[in-house]
Amino acid sequence: MNITNDFIRTEIEKQSYEISLHADDERIAESLTVFQLEFALSNCEILEQYPNDPRGESCLTAGISPDGTPVHIVCGRNPLGHLVILLFTFQLCQSGKIRIQETYKRGIRIW
DSSP states (O other): OOOOHHHHHHHHHHTOEEEOHHHHHHHHHTTOOHHHHHHHHHTOEEEEEETTOTTOOEEEEEEEOTTSOEEEEEEEEOTTSOEEEEEEEEOBOTTSOBOHHHHHHHOOOOO
8 A cells, every 4th residue: 555645644643653773863964854754744745655565565655844944754654653753855956956846746766
């Protein structure tokens, strides 16, 4: 069963999710707070589904943090079926200005 926006929002709302160590290291390195991450996921759009990932079903999402910064987040499920935040990154253009429009419309992979 694919991960849906409703599933992500519900898990964030219920605080029934976990952040992988890798994603948490990235979050800290980029100075992104847990609140900003939750905010972006609460309003995210799923760009790609990965139902056959050998590590388990996952998806690539794009959301906007409270300050307007676009954030890409890869989400999966843990063995109990709850949301797991696996990876995140910012999408910036060369000039340093945000270009989320391209991300949403073209589904650019960022890793």
